[in-house]
Amino acid sequence: MSTTTLSTPVSRRDFIKLTGLAGGGLALAFYIRSGGEASAAERGSSDFTPNAFIRITPAGAITIISKQPEMGQGVKTSLPMIIAEQLEVPWEAVTIEQGDFDAKYGSQSAGGSNSTPNNYDNFHRLGATARTMLVEAAAQTWKVPASECRAVNATVVHSSGKSLSYGQLAAKAATLPVPAEGAVRLKDPADYRLLGKRFPQVDSRKLVTGQPLFGFDVKLPGMLYAAYEKCPAFGGKVVSANLDQIKRMPGVKDAFVLEGNGIVKELVPGVAIVGESTWAVISARRQLRVTWDEGKVAEQSWNSYVAEARQKAAGPGDKVLRKDGDIGRAFAGAAKVVEAEYLYPFISHASLEPQNTTAQFKDGVLEIWSPSQNPARNATAVSKLLNLPEEKIKIHLTRSGGGFGRRLSSDFAVEAAAIAHRVNGAPVKLAWSREDDLRHDHYRPGGIHFLKGAVDAQGRVTAWRNHFFTFGEGGSPGSGGSLSPDEFPGRWIPNYQAEQTMFETGWPMGPWRAPGSCVFSWVIHSFIDELAHAAGRDPLEIRLELLGSQDEKPGSGGPRSAAYNVARMRNVLKFAAEKAGWGRKKYPKGSGAGIGFHFSHKGYFAQIAEVTVTREGQLTVDRFISVGDVGAQIVNLSGAENQVEGSVVDGLGVLLMQELDIERGRVVQSNFHDYPLIRITEAPKKIETYFLKTDYPTTGLGEPAIPPVAPAICNAIFAATGKRIRQMPLTKTDLRWS
Template identity: 60%
Template sequence: MSRAPTSPARRRFLGHAAGTALLLGVLPGGAIVAAADAAAADAAAADAETGADFVPNAFIRIGTDGRVTLVSKQPEIGQGIKTSLPMVLAEELDVDWQSVRVVQGDLNPIYGSQGAGGSTSTPTNYDNFHRLGATARALLVRAAAQTWNVPASACRTENGTVVHGASGRKLGYGALVRAAAALPVPPAADVVVKAPATYRLLGTRVGGVDNAAIVAGDPLFGIDTRLPGMLYATYVKCPVLGGRPVEANLDAVKAMAGVKAAFIVEGTENLNGLRPGVAIVADSTWNAFRARKKLQVAWDEGDGAHHSWSGFLAQAHAASGQPGAAIMRKDGDVEAALAGAARTVESNYFYPFISHASMEPQNCTAWFKPADGTLELWAPTQNPGAGQALVSTTFNIPKDKITVHITRSGGGFGRRLSSDFIVEAAAIAQKVKAPVKLTWMREDDLRHDHFRAGGFHFLRGGVDEQGKVVAWHDHFVTFANRVEKKENDGGTASVLQPGSGANLSGDEFPGRWLANCLIEQTPLECRIPMGPWRAPGSNVFAWVFHSFIDELAHAAGRDPIAFRLDLLGDKDLVAGTGERGVPYNVGRMRHVLKAVAEKSGWGQRKFARGQGAGVAFHFSHRGYVAEVAEVTVSKEGRLRVDRVVVVADIGAQIVNLSGAENQVQGSVIDGLSTLMYPALDIDKGRIVQSNFHDYPLLRMPDTPTKIEAHFLKTDYPVTGLGEPVFPPLAPAVCNAIFAATAKRVRELPLATTDLSWG
């Protein structure tokens, strides 16, 4: 993908647009505002052809020929948002989707938030996009009504035209754009969004707007970026996480053919920022990687050199025998409840650090221009605003001098919410007088990730004679980095901060549901960078809790679904801070749990030995999801997942049915892959694994034979889908394995567990 800086022709268009076009932007609070200045016009024309006649808002442009161009503002990482959000605009505009062109917008304040993570893109934009599209449609209708001298209420739209019902007169949007551009923004009360019953596009199956280009191998991704005179870089960091270079054979490296520069970057103490390293710049990526093999560095390995997974495991066992460092929840008297329980269960659940392992390695192209101090970035980022901010604070470059071009990402899963690869490229670019593309090797990507944190759960639970849970105790031993935090008096304090997804809320199910509950947490200090990993926290907590709940159901001699329904209780809401301050809607969860029992035929089939079904549910990122997995395990321990049934409640509307089904299928496959294989060993502060030969992922023959997706339409706000379906998969499969073999999986990855039976 190649994007040149703003051309003179484009600047002429911007001046024209600022004088004649009405632009609507979205404020962080959701308000739609008018902005008729050059900056707003630049946002509206981002990545588009010049010469448009009507730009009704920052996301819509209609030419005099009637062609509609829609700007997608969110980063596309494979979740389909580049298709689904423009679909909302197209629905409200009442245009033919096949005639619409979608372009990726760069980072610009007028677009509002532009991050892609936590399944937030849809819920934070859905209603606003309806209003933006409806506002633009209202302007076109009003322009037609004035042309015909009839009331706007007497007109309707269909397929890119305005129709006067009484006379049958029609005007295409292209013929109305100049008149519409001169009209003021209608009051919000005068803008009516479509009723869902009238939707013609939303809820249908629509292919991704980039599908054809992806199949053809066209340049779309960050790693495809090409600029005139571009150089290529690699960046070498200490094998020990948190270490720094002391000296290197830079002269020898610079003498190699094709090498343009080699230098040490001091970096910062921030594990999630610019880490110290050695940069090599060459005339090709191949020559940069070739020179890297000759690089010799003396490293200061730091305190991280003492880290090992075996050492962490020993620390966790020692901590489990002591009171937790922090109490996350304490209700009732757990010890007394356990002592009086009819049956008790004790189990330990462990999971390792893992990498994101997205298929496109981290990369960023940067172009620093000393003459005016500006920096231009091309990055496959999930969080362009955070990348811009990190570069700004690291190098003291004003944000308005940093342009971020958002490219398509070859997978994200939370990894590209971090901006270390962006700030590295920016550091290198300031040392060379040309645009430079930094590309990580696969080994860099695996060993210098912002990892999903490992964890250790030491659990105890009890049930009474009626098979009801009477006690729950979880001592969670987690991982934390030491960071400096500002205090109220202006000073700083050194504190341990658990990694992303490594902090257990006391509100996690089933904590708030039980009279006797103790949830403790003890952090292990480490120098391992941690960051968001698909469905942070939920991706492991669901496995731990719904596996242990299944143990309690078995101990109670009860059906696993009936046991869970009993745990949920009959209240509609369970109070508490919940996820993002949202109370837990028990009614919605009961609904999906009952629905998955019905859709899967739970309890209606007798399984032979070596076959079984398991169930799990989880509330994650505003979505309520339940899943049933059916498996077959051979006597030799070979696992086959025969069927996965998914029922999801993600609100009142499925935007793109094709995209939604794709998200469900992808989550199930990714969830099974993560359950089965990935694990990182740590020895002397180093990640032992290096590439896919020793960090395997699921292959096609091992994917589930059948995946069924069912969506419940409910009267709740529309939410995302990329995160919520992932967490229940692992416990559903592991519970099915127990049903098939009587073997519990209590340590990940599953590949390390002997499933043979006989």
């Protein structure tokens, strides 16, 4: 490949074409030519930039670009570590820069725990390719075979002992063609110096000293501040507002109505207030009086849907998701039949940094600084709304103060862009209040499952029926509201029927960390425990029997269907049981252990909780064990453990207290006083995290550790107290015992 080809710019159209072809993961060839500026002469620089991610200057400065949005999942550290590993540079010597949104980086969406699996192999090759070129540059300089040279510590060393630093080699390397993929050798994992070890986040020092990193911290010369008031009831429109009064308030520059574009995930109608400071805008907003046309959604309340679901539970679902065998016959011939209702409410993402975006429209160009998980979606939405070609939209990625799926939506960025477009000239920072954030989230849908299960005389699970009531809009369930026909234990139980009835609402819903899995696992593993108890079986033993001896269950096809590697699950389950001393430990009344497992986002997790419940009903998680199999290589062990520990605390917090009441089409709660989050006093006393290293591809950790947390804890509560938790959050259940 010649250097001329390398420097061919990739247009966004090409990028879309390429991603379409590659189906998510991008081919290495794309990266190799993407942003390649290897021709030193062409650029009038002696920097070595073999691809869009690596830059080495003749002075020896080494920079790695991080393309993925960082929201606390650690990718700004872990993904560059992969390049540094293969490039053979000391980690301390590398500067990591956050890349802006740019087609040359390929996909920059961070969601679905996909940042690692989608980039892992390519990032190894990018680093190794650059290292190969530096070695070749040294070999040519010395006129020796490259095979006599090796790279170590940002230096190429010849077998004779002479050496040249990467900086010294940069200019020469920049003139070399990029080697073919086959000519690049990847390191033997046994020689890894970085991968699998613990490294603090690259922004650690900035974080602990309070330096600006987040979207909320953006400050530009002449910047104005904005708030955007939306109808408390979803879908409501502005009839009128006291704009003249607001405009006269101190520090207010302007106030105006935006009509919205009819897409709830982009721009809903509201009133914008623009002012000289955050406080001027907040103060003015307190005087804002809006008359709303609340519309039809204001007739919808959660409690009515629950009541309706209970009436319809015994009847057939609107849709049969899966039907195996004959549940009717199996129930009739069962030794024991168990029926139960499981219910979980709508909840919010509640990232600690409320949604915000800074935008500036100037000279026909719209520039955006946004804590987004999905900048491409922002570009598309803004382009369409403002009728601007994407070339006129420039997006910078800031750090996000938590994501959890919320920032895959574009609403806050689109609002800021629309306001800045109207202001025309000055940059405007739109900052949501906590109340805005809680009342205008794209929520994790609630759900109600009516379950009926059977065991035979040998204590085997023979039948399972689930009538699942979910919530959606536009004819399909919200994100996380679709139960896959393949969801465990579908495919395993001979007589299995899953049916779905959906309530059509106008409530905005969106992906919440491990969508679907985060609640289905609780329902399924709690009910398996109920069946185990009915059959007088050990909860671990019945699970191992249920998983069976077949090593892999193929998916049934269709979306959300995936092959299930039973052997991997069995191994994490057995390992967790061993670590917990399952079956060997005796617990006093009020204490007990519970188990759960789940496969999602390509990761296999088994978890065991040990809890104590006082007679007064006070719950303590004494010990929590997580065992995960996410493939062959943990990238940054510190980040990986942090993700798992955080998932455990998050899963416990959701179980303990998270709940939104939706009445008359609006969220009742408004801030952390009535929508509390878990505090340190409620966190587990001890969390143990183990990873099983397997030969499978390396996958992500943002999500797969959360689903089994709630069932493990609820099953432990049952073991401790005999109380079965069938409703989230735990505040709904009296845990006192005597």
